[in-house]
Amino acid sequence: MTVTVRFAPSPTGRIHIGNARTALFNWLFAMNNKGRYIQRFDDTDVVRSTQEFADSILYDLHWLGIFPDVTEYQSRRSEIYEAAVERLKAARVLYACYETPEELDLRRKVRRTRGQPPVYGREALTLTPEQVAEYESDGRRPHWRFLLPNFTSDPLQPERTEVHWNDLVRGEETVDLASLSDPVLLREDGTYLYTLPSVVDDIEMGVTHVIRGDDHVTNTGVQIALFQALGAEPPVFGHHNLLTTVSGEGLSKRTGALSIESLRGDGIEPMAVASLAVLVGTSENVTAAHDLGELAGHFDPAATSKSAAKFDPDELFVLNRALMHHMPFEEARDRLIVLGISGDRAEPFWLAVRGNLDRLSDAVAWWRILSDGPQEAAEFSGEDRDFLHQAFDLLPEEPWNGTVWKDWTGKIREATGRKGKPLFMPLRLALTGRSSGPELADLLPLMGREGTLARRP
Template identity: 80%
Template sequence: MTVTVRFAPSPTGRIHIGNARTALFNWLFAQKHKGRFIQRFDDTDTARSKQEYADSILYDLHWLGIFPDATDYQSRRIQIYDDAVERLKKAGVLYPCYETPEELDLRRKIRRTRGLPPVYGREALTLTAKEIQDLEADGRRPHWRFLLPNFKSDPQEPERTDIHWNDLVRGEETVDLASVSDPVLVREDGTYLYTLPSVVDDIEMGISHVIRGDDHVTNTGVQIALFKALGADVPAFGHHNLLTTTTGEGLSKRTGSLSIEGLRSDGIEPMAVASLAVLIGTSENVQPMATMAELAGHFNPAATSKSAAKFDPEELVVLNRALMHSLSFADARDRLAILGISGDKAEPFWNAVRGNLDRLSDAVSWWRIVHEGPLEKPEFEPEELQFVREAFDLLPDEPWTATVWKDWTNKVKEASGRKGKALFLPLRLALTGLVSGPELADLLPLLGREGTLARRP
């Protein structure tokens, strides 16, 4: 059997880091088992689904390093779902219901007052042909529910019916089918809700493992019953914990919370996003992985906690910083060139500044400092100004070697008697306009003697 997984978002917005977690769990699982990854768009909600969102999702996945083996859209597969509906109707497990939302809400309230679970009571199964005729004459159109196999002979007498599965993430799981309502599979207007197309597609596409968020655990019991009703083998299931903010708030495509597009625009590296999205909420330490292959080596679905994974977006900056510090010039060259950083000085410049960057784009300001001087002219007290000017008079002659900073500051120290911060800080301010930054021993050869003298205040 070829391991086959899928990522199946609705294209109703841009995906966020929580969605990326699901995509990455599936991608890494497929990679570890030499399997296939199918990108499926659950776009049966035609009112909110847009092609521009589907395109942006594919772009985000490619940016993260996920490249689907196939891509499909549910909106193009309606006939397959129609055929499945007819099979379920013939089997007697899909039945029409005519209640309005208000009527259903009232029935749930009545059941609660009687100490019963607020599930659908299957009243539609008791309708006579005359009652159905009258309802339809009154303009009612049926929605269709799947009759769950939670009874022995009489659907009106459901009893505890446990569905068990060994979850890839959570271990042994059980859902009692008597605790949930018969799900609506087809709306009054003939369109499909999530459950039917999802199961039919999983069957048709040969999905062997369904890995998704743990908000779908209860759905799984229903879906296993539907797989069996359609005569199909049941895939393995895995439900990972969800990501929330530090305050416990969930993420939403509709609000754009921590969207992949936004993180990319903010200069966060794809492997920073992937490392956090996969490792947080697991027994693994959250650390930056340089490649997807390295991340796969640390990926273990069973090591994921059952509780929600709270994270601070600042953790992404920490991971990003670590990736910058270890990023080689060979890997950064093309991206630096796009930012205007190229030429003979590009590599020594990158090696000098990368340890001070949070984002690759931060290198631009340092490139300007090296070539044009401080972004803002530093101001000095009179005593400091005199010290700096005298220090510049002691600059060594060319050629400048890797020891020029040490040679210069030793001469300044001897002449002024200054040392430590009193010696170095005024020189750093004059050279860069900032109180911190890359090692001046690395920057000074890039400035050259002429460039350095140009910064004498």
Template identity: 75%
Template sequence: MTVTVRFAPSPTGHIHIGNARTALFNWLFAMKNNGRFIQRFDDTDVLRSKQEYADAILYDLHWLGIFPDATDYQSRRFGVYDAAVEKLKAAGLLYACYETPEELELRRKVRLSRKLPPVYGREALKLTGEEREALEAQGRKPHWRFLLPNFRENPFETERTEIRWTDVVRGEETVDLASLSDPVLVREDGTYLYTLPSVVDDIDMGVTHIIRGDDHVTNTGVQIALFQALGAEAPAFGHHNLLTTSSGEGLSKRTGALSIGGLRESGLEPMAVACLAVLIGTSENVVAVPKMSELAALFEPTATSKSASKFDPADLVVLNRSLLHNMPFAEAQDRLSALGVSGERAEPFWLAVRGNIEKLPEAANWWRVVTQGPQESVDLPENDRSFVSEAFDLLPPEPWDGTTWKTWTNAVKDATGRKGKALFMPLRLSLTGLASGPELADLLPLLGREGTLARRP
């Protein structure tokens, strides 16, 4: 059996870090098991679903390092779902209901007042043919519910019916079907809700493992029953904990909170996003690794906590900095070139500045310092100005290398008696215009003697 997973968002907005967590859990699970990853767009909501969102989702996944083995759209498979509906109707497992939302809400309140579970009472099963015709004559159109197998003979006498599975993430799980309402599978207008197309597709596409957020745990009991009703064996299920904002709010495609596109545009590295999205809320240490294969080695579904985890974008910056500090020039070269960083000095420049930036685009700022000088004039006190002028007279001859800075400052120290910060800071400010930054021992050979003298105050 080939392990087959799927990521199935609805293309009604841009995916956020919580969606990416689900996608990455599936992708890494497939990697660890030499399996397949299917990208499926659950776009049965034709009014809200847009191709531009589907394209954006694929772009976001590719940026993260996820490359699906297959891509499909539910909107192209309505005929398959229609056939499944007829099969369920023929088996007496899909029945027509005519209640309005207001009537259902009233019944729910009545049941609660009687201290009964607020589940649908299957009143529609009691309708005669004449009663159904009368309701339809009033202009009512039926919605269709799936009859849960939570009774022996009489559907109005439900009994505890446990659906059990060993969750890939959470371990042993149980859902009692008697505690649930028969789910609506088809709306009054004939459109499908999530459940039926999802199960039919999972059957047809050979999905072996469904890994998703733990807000679907209860749905799983219903879906396993539906798999069985359609004559199929249910796949394995796994439910990971959800991510919230740092203030504890839920994430939503509609609000755009922590969207992958926004994180990308802010200059973050994809592996920084992937590492935090996967490792946060697990027993694993949240560390930055540069390759997806290394993240797969750290990934263990059962190490995931059962409680929600807060996602703080500030943690991304820490991971991003770690990735950049260890990033080889070859990996950064093309992106640096796009920023204008090229030529013989590009590689030593990158090795000099990578430890002092949080996001790669910041390298362009240091490139301007190296090639053009301080971006703002430096106003040194008169005594420091005199000191720097004297120090520049002591610049050693070329060629310059990594030892030049020490040679120069030793000479300056001997000549002026200055040392420590009083020696180094005025020189740094004159050379870069900034009080902190890369090691001057690394920057000085990039400036060269002529470039250094050009910064003489």
């Protein structure tokens, strides 16, 4: 059996870090099990779903390093769902209901006042042919509910019926079908709700493992019953904890909260996003993995906590800096060229500045300083200005090598008696215009003697 997983978002907005968590859990699980990854778009909501959003989701996933084995769209598979509907109707487990939303809401309120759970009471099963004909003549169109197998002989007398499964993440789980309403699978207008196409596709596509957020735990009991009603063996389920903001709020595609697009625009590296999305809320230490293969080695669904994980964007910058500080030039080269950083100095420049970068794009400012001098002239006291005049008079002649900074500051120390911060800070400000940054021992050979003298106050 080939392990087969799927990531099935609705293309109704840009995906956020929480959606990426689900996609990455599936991708890494497939990677660790030499399996297949299906990208499926649950786009049966024809009003809100768009190809533009589907394309943007694929782009975001590719940026993260996820490349599906196959991409499917539910909107192109309606004939398969129609066939499943007919099978369920023939088995008498899909039945027509004519209640309006207002009538259903009133019934729920009545049940609550009686101390009963606000589930659907299956009143539609008691309709006579005459009543159905009257509804039809009034222009009502039915929605269709799946009859949950939570009774012995009389569906109007539901009884506790437990569905059990061994969850990949949460361990043993149980859902009582008697606590749930029969789910609507088909709307009045003939469109499908999430449940039916999802189950039918999982069967047709040979999905062996369904890994998703724990907001679907209750749905799983219903879906297992539907798999069985369609004569299929349910897949293995795993429900990971959800990500929230630091304040505990849920993430939403509609608001664009922490979207992959916005994180990419902020200059965050894909592996910083992937590492935090996967490892936060697990027993693993949150560290920056270099690639998805390395991250897969730290991935274990069972190591995920059952409680929600708070996602702090500030942690992304910590991971981003770690990736910057160790990124080899070969990995950065093409991106640096796009930023205008190229030539013989590009590699030693990158090795000199990467330890001071939060984002790769931050290298541009240092390249300008290296090439053109400080962007803003520093202010010096009269004493420091005299010191700098004397220091620049001591600048060694070329050729320069890696020891020029040490040689120069040694001469300055001997001539002026300055050492430590009083010696180094005025030099740093004069050379770079900044009070901190890359090692001047690495930058000075790249500036050259002429470029260094040009910075003399």
